[in-house]
Amino acid sequence: MASDATVPLSERPEWSDVVPLSQDDGPNPVVPIAYKEDFRETMDYFRAIYRSDERSPRALRLTEEALRLNSGNYTVWYFRRLVLEELDHDLYEELKFIETIAEDNSKNYQLWHHRRWVAEKLGPDVAGMELDFTRKVLSVDAKHYHAWSHRQWALQALGGWENELDYCHGLLEADVFNNSAWNQRHYVITRSPSLGGLEAMRESEVSYTVKAILANPGNESSWRYLKALYKDDRESWISDPSVSSVCLKVLSRTDCFHGFALSTLLDLLCDGLRPTNEHRDSVKALANEESDTNLASLVCTILGRVDHMRANYWAWRKSKITVAI
Amino acid sequence: MSSSSSSSSQMGELVADKHVRYILMSEKKESFESVVMDHLRMNGAYWGLTTLDLLDKLPSVSVDEVVSWLLTCQHESGGFAGNTGHDPHVLYTLSAVQILALFDKLDILDVAKVSSYIAGLQNEDGSFSGDMWGEVDTRFSYIAICSLSILKCLDKINVEKAVDYIVSCKNLDGGFGCTPGAESHAGQIFCCVGALAITGSLHHVDKDLLGWWLCERQVKSGGLNGRPEKLPDVCYSWWVLSSLIMIDRVHWINKAKLVKFILDCQDLENGGISDRPDDAVDIFHTYFGVAGLSLLEYPGVKAIDPAYALPVDVINRILLTK
Numbered sequence: 001m002a003s004d005a006t007v008p009l010s011e012r013p014e015w016s017d018v019v020p021l022s023q024d025d026g027p028n029p030v031v032p033i034a035y036k037e038d039f040r041e042t043m044d045y046f047r048a049i050y051r052s053d054e055r056s057p058r059a060l061r062l063t064e065e066a067l068r069l070n071s072g073n074y075t076v077w078y079f080r081r082l083v084l085e086e087l088d089h090d091l092y093e094e095l096k097f098i099e100t101i102a103e104d105n106s107k108n109y110q111l112w113h114h115r116r117w118v119a120e121k122l123g124p125d126v127a128g129m130e131l132d133f134t135r136k137v138l139s140v141d142a143k144h145y146h147a148w149s150h151r152q153w154a155l156q157a158l159g160g161w162e163n164e165l166d167y168c169h170g171l172l173e174a175d176v177f178n179n180s181a182w183n184q185r186h187y188v189i190t191r192s193p194s195l196g197g198l199e200a201m202r203e204s205e206v207s208y209t210v211k212a213i214l215a216n217p218g219n220e221s222s223w224r225y226l227k228a229l230y231k232d233d234r235e236s237w238i239s240d241p242s243v244s245s246v247c248l249k250v251l252s253r254t255d256c257f258h259g260f261a262l263s264t265l266l267d268l269l270c271d272g273l274r275p276t277n278e279h280r281d282s283v284k285a286l287a288n289e290e291s292d293t294n295l296a297s298l299v300c301t302i303l304g305r306v307d308h309m310r311a312n313y314w315a316w317r318k319s320k321i322t323v324a325i
Numbered sequence: 326m327s328s329s330s331s332s333s334s335q336m337g338e339l340v341a342d343k344h345v346r347y348i349l350m351s352e353k354k355e356s357f358e359s360v361v362m363d364h365l366r367m368n369g370a371y372w373g374l375t376t377l378d379l380l381d382k383l384p385s386v387s388v389d390e391v392v393s394w395l396l397t398c399q400h401e402s403g404g405f406a407g408n409t410g411h412d413p414h415v416l417y418t419l420s421a422v423q424i425l426a427l428f429d430k431l432d433i434l435d436v437a438k439v440s441s442y443i444a445g446l447q448n449e450d451g452s453f454s455g456d457m458w459g460e461v462d463t464r465f466s467y468i469a470i471c472s473l474s475i476l477k478c479l480d481k482i483n484v485e486k487a488v489d490y491i492v493s494c495k496n497l498d499g500g501f502g503c504t505p506g507a508e509s510h511a512g513q514i515f516c517c518v519g520a521l522a523i524t525g526s527l528h529h530v531d532k533d534l535l536g537w538w539l540c541e542r543q544v545k546s547g548g549l550n551g552r553p554e555k556l557p558d559v560c561y562s563w564w565v566l567s568s569l570i571m572i573d574r575v576h577w578i579n580k581a582k583l584v585k586f587i588l589d590c591q592d593l594e595n596g597g598i599s600d601r602p603d604d605a606v607d608i609f610h611t612y613f614g615v616a617g618l619s620l621l622e623y624p625g626v627k628a629i630d631p632a633y634a635l636p637v638d639v640i641n642r643i644l645l646t647k
Contacts, residue, residue, distance in 0.1 A: 043363075047410055050410070051410075070363075070364075072362075072364060072365070073363070073364045074364060074407070074411070074412065074414065075364060075406070075407075075410070075411040075412045078412050078458065081458070109460070113458065113460040116460075117458065117459075143552070143555065145503075145508070145510060148507070148508060149502075149503055149504065149507055152504070152506055152507060153504070177553070177554040178554070179508065179552050179553040179554055179555075180508050180552075183496075183507075183508040183509075184508075186497070187506045190506075191506065219554075220541060220553040220554065221553050221554065224497075224498050224553075227497075228497040228498070231497065309543050309545075309579050309582070310540050310541070310543070310577060310579075311579075312576050312577050312578075312579075313536075313537060313540050313577040316577070
């Protein structure tokens with residue numbers, strides 16, 4: 001196959017009976033680079049096969065050549081599916097083919113949709129393979145949106161939840177700022193049939209998240225994850241000492257960004273947390289010349305300075321404070 | 326921090342003429358980019374033509390040429406393909422409808438046919454598939470709702486279920502993903518908020534919570550990213566910004582810094598805009614950069630509708646007729 005691909009289609013005996021069809025919306029452009037000639041020719045032959053609806057082994061090989069030249073071409077993927085069905089082609093082989101295309105360029109929707117179509121046909125037997133495939137893609141780009149979407153689908157449709165939380169942990173050890181991995185953690189604890197759900201997992205997850213926050217307090221994802229563990233349960237959120245304590249710990253440090261700790265404390269106060277002297281003191285310690293009798297208001301003022309890009313937002317938050325503390 | 330039109334010499338300027346030239350040249354099929362993007366030419370045409378209209382240069386193209394090519398992309402099913410000889414998909418159907426709207430040529434469409442194609446892609450749970458092969462994504466919900474709204478055929482779908490599905494994709498951070506449980510992403514958020522805006526369902530959005538998530542996308546350089554801890558990209562100037570405008574929270578962004586970021590992404594010599602400063606330009610980012618500047622009310626750029634992603638005068642024309 002590889003050696004054949006370098007010979008122009010017009011010179012291959014196998015294709016001698018086919019008349020290639022060129023794009024019929026205008027004269028062919030003058031193309032200075034040889035690569036474009038390959039591409040144009042392959043697409044001309046593809047067009048002929050597509051028009052005559054030839055669903056043969058050579059058609060399958062031609063779609064492969066076309067996809068190697070341009071994996072974004074969705075019509076070629078479609079036609080390939082028709083041919084695969086017609087020929088009742090080995091779909092395990094197809095999974096391998098998709099992987100080779102992904103090696104070159106994994107950022108197109110068509111490839112992922114095609115993969116799902118194949119995996120769906122093969123069923124739960126390929127659960128492990130889909131997790132492996134996405135793991136490979138994520139090892140190159142740990143925030144790859146399509147890969148995560150496919151992985152979520154695979155877990156729901158084919159199973160394999162058992163090691164997912166550990167997998168997320170591995171990714172977070174490599175990069176604790178990986179928002180996708182935090183999102184996946186949330187996905188697992190809320191949807192895995194083998195875990196008890198959000199409330200059951202809350203304590204262990206809070207402990208996990210607090211560790212992550214203390215290691216990197218300037219991490220938007222970990223703070224958001226922490227809040228999400230309480231969902232709509234305002235009472236638990238404001239009364240859990242772990243939450244209040246992590247804010248205080250971060251605020252007392254001099255080596256990190258305080259923005260998220262401050263905004264979390266602000267949320268707690270607005271949700272009804274009664275501040276202690278410790279709360280007041282740690283906030284006052286961060287004030288330059290700012291002061292305010294209302295603690296929540298003071299937090300907003302400081303945030304306007306510490307997170308200056310969003311000064312308008314913090315000013316608005318300040319205007320909305322109703323708690324008298 | 327208020328008006329972006331002052332001190333424009335400090336923050337650079339929009340080289341509009343160069344962008345116009347860049348777009349017109351890309352239409353000529355000479356570049357490698359155009360060869361490889363062949364199958365999504367309909368999208369490319371929408372990006373290029375809308376940008377031209379925003380810069381008041383739409384008359385530079387031949388309406389008849391574009392429209393006759395566009396019609397070769399239509400299928401029996403009523404859907405449009407990305408280019409002649411390709412298969413139909415909602416992605417290209419929306420772009421085709423938007424292009425015809427730009428040219429005020431929606432009347433050449435067999436509206437019943439196109440709307441049936443789109444409506445036929447709604448699933449039991451209210452979601453939409455992109456085409457007959459069944460891929461589901463909230464992008465397609467937006468596309469269906471936006472195009473049917475332009476064609477005034479929203480009643481052909483089950484709007485309530487469509488909204489329910491979108492709401493099921495809402496996450497605890499206030500954002501939306503491509504499917505239920507998927508990570509919040511600015512592009513998907515635009516699609517969901519846009520769809521909710523068009524169907525009058527914005528009350529399902531927690532505007533304060535989402536507004537905060539969206540304004541957190543602004544990074545030190547002034548550019549916007551699409552998710553926490555990702556690099557800024559000019560295209561988010563559209564997706565994040567239009568979402569903020571639709572939920573009335575755009576004042577939470579530092580506008581001046583964003584304007585500067587977009588202007589820094591221009592190729593000042595050859596025209597075109599790239600994803601971030603000093604990268605290669607493309608039509609996609611050129612459109613999003615100019616559209617973002619429009620939302621920021623940059624002088625010399627026409628106003629764009631944040632939900633329909635078409636110039637406001639085009640949308641007004643549509644909404645005020647028939």
